[in-house]
Amino acid sequence: MFAVVRTGGKQYRVAPGDKIVVEKLDGNAGDKVTLGDVLLAGDGGSLKSTNGLTVAAEIVAQAKGDKVTVFKKRRRHNYRRKKGHRQQHTILKIVAIGDHKAEKKAAPKSEAAPKADAKPAKTAAAGANETAKVEADQHQAGEVAGMPTENPAPVDQKATKAPKPAAKKPATAKAPAKSASTKNAAPAKSAAKKTPKAK
Secondary structure, rough: OEOOOOOEEEEEOOOOOOEEEOOOOOOOOOOEEEEEEEEEEOOOOOEEOOOOOOOEEEEEEEEEEEEEEEEEOOOOOOOOEEEEEEEEEEEEEEEEEEEEEOOOOOOOOHHHHHHHHHHHHHHHHHHHHHHHHHHHHHHHOOOOOOOOOOOOOOHHHHOOOOOOOOOOOOOOOOOOOOOOOOOOOOOOOOOOOOOOOOO
């Protein structure tokens, strides 16, 4: 079943289980809200009467919209005003339309398998903590030489050293050494000035 409701001066087409963002409504997260201004209701292809029909919703969160920058300027008058605004919204979850409630979907069974895998990870972390404690106790007793470190992994010295520059290859004997190139140089000015033509 679906319905068209009006709230905050806007109209929304909703169905049980939908989440919509509307203009701010009073209340906290988890509160129940009833939308009584139902403009249209229907089930499939047939329309239903809206007399006394209400839409039950639950507030999911109170949020703010994207920031809008308002900038005013009058040229040649040294007038500039800049303001920011974030519109407040309420996120609603539609619980029921009249007597029609949202159907709860069963949780998939595939989620149960990863939880079983999470336990060995916790025990491995606990085992690592226990070994660190034992090493610290041995160090205090003088049984182990050296200081315990937080990160026992060795530092990769190859990665920290800067790479050596490649050795320059000697010039081949095929091409003789040339003088400085004059290909891109500016042409030389002529020493003799042109004489003006006689009239």
